Amino acid sequence: MTLAPIAVAAPVLDGRETEYVMECMASSWISSSGRFIGEFEAAFAAFCGVKHAVAVNNGTTALHLALVALGLGPGDEVLVPDLTYIASANAVRYCGATPVFVDNERRTFNLDPEALGAKITPRTRGIIPVHLYGHPVDMDPVLEIAQRHNLFVLEDAAEAVGATYKGRRVGGLGDCATFSFFGNKIITTGEGGMVTTNDDALAKTLRLYRSQGMDPDRRYWFPVIGYNYRMTNIAAAIGLAQMERIETHLAARQRVAAGYNARLAALGEKLILPISENWAGHVYWMYTVLLNRPDLKGRDEVITAMEQEGIETRPVFYPMHVMPPYAEPGSSYPNADWCSERGINLPTHAGLSDDDLDRIVAALARTLA
Numbered sequence: 001m002t003l004a005p006i007a008v009a010a011p012v013l014d015g016r017e018t019e020y021v022m023e024c025m026a027s028s029w030i031s032s033s034g035r036f037i038g039e040f041e042a043a044f045a046a047f048c049g050v051k052h053a054v055a056v057n058n059g060t061t062a063l064h065l066a067l068v069a070l071g072l073g074p075g076d077e078v079l080v081p082d083l084t085y086i087a088s089a090n091a092v093r094y095c096g097a098t099p100v101f102v103d104n105e106r107r108t109f110n111l112d113p114e115a116l117g118a119k120i121t122p123r124t125r126g127i128i129p130v131h132l133y134g135h136p137v138d139m140d141p142v143l144e145i146a147q148r149h150n151l152f153v154l155e156d157a158a159e160a161v162g163a164t165y166k167g168r169r170v171g172g173l174g175d176c177a178t179f180s181f182f183g184n185k186i187i188t189t190g191e192g193g194m195v196t197t198n199d200d201a202l203a204k205t206l207r208l209y210r211s212q213g214m215d216p217d218r219r220y221w222f223p224v225i226g227y228n229y230r231m232t233n234i235a236a237a238i239g240l241a242q243m244e245r246i247e248t249h250l251a252a253r254q255r256v257a258a259g260y261n262a263r264l265a266a267l268g269e270k271l272i273l274p275i276s277e278n279w280a281g282h283v284y285w286m287y288t289v290l291l292n293r294p295d296l297k298g299r300d301e302v303i304t305a306m307e308q309e310g311i312e313t314r315p316v317f318y319p320m321h322v323m324p325p326y327a328e329p330g331s332s333y334p335n336a337d338w339c340s341e342r343g344i345n346l347p348t349h350a351g352l353s354d355d356d357l358d359r360i361v362a363a364l365a366r367t368l369a
């Protein structure tokens with residue numbers, strides 16, 4: 001018997017998604033006006049405990065829009081973790097500014113606040129802490145440095161909706177935050193994103209630039225060069241239905257992570273399992289293990305062997321400093337390299353049964369034997 005393949009990620013659409021999308025179709029409100037946009041924004045803002053949520057068409061435009069609203073421009077520098085998804089760096093470049101990379105710490109894979117200071121120059125304008133794989137960044141030291149140097153803090157929370165730092169949800173910890181609702185994220189709208197903030201003026205600017213820069217009080221008058229980064233009512237319909245079940249989506253990931261922790265304990269010496277700091281609420285966008293091998297061999301072989309057993313995994317992100325557009329020959333980010341070379345994301349989504357977890361862990365044990 002061939003077993004069904006197990007995907008590394010999969011959306012769960014088990015709420016009112018279809019009903020709400022059909023309402024868009026039946027009413028013909030399928031573009032970027034309609035009740036679901038405002039309702040999704042309100043539900044999202046309430047969940048994050050922030051005053052404003054501005055829906056956009058993906059997580060990358062969310063980052064770009066936030067940086068535009070924060071006034072980033074040519075000549076400016078922004079501190080970005082070296083170990084992240086490429087969009088965190090690209091959005092800085094879209095503004096003509098320069099991402100300056102910062103090494104991470106090994107326990108959570110997140111930006112190391114102690115590494116920030118050495119990278120600050122007179123051109124530094126802000127910091128983008130990325131809550132990687134669902135574990136929040138240690139924000140207090142980041143905010144302290146930002147305050148001392150008068151820098152903005154933009155949380156890239158694309159992978160971390162619902163994560164908490166010292167009991168507070170991400171999304172309201174800095175000046176603003178961005179989220180992604182791509183199909184493999186914790187909640188999805190197909191493609192989609194959100195910017196959250198407690199700053200009234202910033203929210204106004206975000207809304208202005210999201211919609212071509214049109215003056216809200218004077219139709220077809222454009223005081224600035226804006227963008228079309230609007231979300232459709234159809235996407236927001238899916239998003240509202242996802243938000244109605246957000247606690248269920250998050251609980252499913254806790255179940256999966258606990259299931260892995262219990263099963264993988266037996267592989268002790270061979271793997272480093274993900275940790276959650278005592279001040280952190282980890283939401284496990286991706287359950288990430290590190291191969292505990294000094295010779296560094298075997299990560300890609302493990303991924304291939306798992307694939308042959310019908311189990312999709314993924315390598316931890318490559319650090320930014322090795323990407324062709326950002327190559328920094330001679331620079332050293334030892335912790336980013338260390339995590340990237342050893343890291344594997346195991347399947348992490350709400351659709352995984354206990355049998356699936358047994359099968360994944362058995363395949364991993366065979367592969368590592």
Ligand SMILES: *Cc1c(COP(=O)(O)O)cnc(C)c1O
Pocket residue numbers: 058059060061084085087088130156158159179180181182191192193
């Ligand atoms: C997914 C992701 C993004 C980009 O979101 P899209 O919706 O795919 O554009 C940005 N930053 C991080 C850390 C991400 O994981």
